[in-house]
Amino acid sequence: MAPKTKESNPIRVGVVGVGRGLSMGGSNSTSGLQLVALCDTWQERLQQAGERLGVETYTDFDEFLSHEMDAVILANYFHQHAPFAIKALAAGKHVMSETAACHTLGEGVALVEAVEKSNLTYMFAENYPYMAYNQEMRRLYQKGHIGDFQYGEGEYVHPDPASIKLGRSCGYDHWRNWIPSTYYCTHSIAPVMDACVVYF
Ligand SMILES: NC(=O)c1ccc[n+]([C@@H]2O[C@H](COP(=O)([O-])OP(=O)(O)OC[C@H]3O[C@@H](n4cnc5c(N)ncnc54)[C@H](O)[C@@H]3O)[C@@H](O)[C@H]2O)c1
Known part of the structure; x- marks a missing residue:
């Protein structure tokens, strides 16, 4: 078979x-x-x-x-x-x-x-750790070129012109228009975690 x-x-x-x-x-x-x-x-x-x-x-x-x-x-x-x-x-x-x-x-x-x-x-x-520049930061961090990670904050800032922003977030109540910026933190935090966490 x-x-x-x-x-x-x-x-x-x-x-x-x-x-x-x-x-x-x-x-x-x-x-x-x-x-x-x-x-x-x-x-x-x-x-x-x-x-x-x-x-x-x-x-x-x-x-x-x-x-x-x-x-x-x-x-x-x-x-x-x-x-x-x-x-x-x-x-x-x-x-x-x-x-x-x-x-x-x-x-x-x-x-x-x-x-x-x-x-x-x-x-x-969460896809951001797989982006080329985040992979490179991970490599540099793990080689010891950056120092030791001490403290991090994550938020998601997505600067766009109004037409794109409105198209993406249609309606006053759309979640993109009201969620606290810290809620969508995975795009920022995930690459940091991926770089700093040692996998066994
Ligand atoms: N990884 C990335 O880069 C990335 C990029 C864009 C979006 N996202 C994520 O993907 C998810 C969706 O984002 P989006 O921009 O497409 O959001 P969106 O609000 O534009 O689309 C959500 C879709 O879900 C549908 N929906 C809502 N309630 C429903 C229900 N009860 N039953 C069936 N369908 C329902 C809506 O009609 C809409 O078409 C979010 O969690 C967002 O964070 C991730």
Whole structure:
């Protein structure tokens, strides 16, 4: 029998959120993923994406979870990932959460408990440590060229012209317009952690 490979046996993935989410779960043999379903409450955008990618679409998260798939990628609103992750784990799906895990400490505790109970894989996705300049800083730090890390603060500042900012954060109540800048700290903190933490 031919051995199972990521090409012959890809992870079937459903993605929630067709903004950033469309850059996730792309079906190709290199990633080992196969995009099988999309979920979004923004019907027009969802339909366009579903037709373009040729996958099933859902506006209801519970219905989406009944789709035959192995894992769910969460790219819905930044501050709403934990309840979605907990539900997906309870439905037997592995979870990857894009750049945000939870909105409160209480949600964080509930999420950890749900992961422990599930025996499934939960991944927190943060891409900045893999950028070339952050990799180079990591290399320089680990060679001892920079000194010892003492103290760090993380915040996310994303300077854009108004037209881009408004396009990205449509609506007065959009999460990008009100979350405290320290909440979206992973883009800053993750490269520092990656450089300074010694892996055993
Ligand atoms: N790593 C990076 O560089 C990077 C870049 C952009 C965004 N992100 C992260 O990705 C996530 C999404 O970001 P975005 O810019 O696409 O946000 P967005 O607010 O533009 O899009 C979120 C999408 O989720 C949908 N959605 C909201 N509630 C839903 C629900 N209950 N059910 C189904 N769909 C729902 C919305 O309709 C929208 O299409 C955020 O957590 C953000 O931090 C990461």
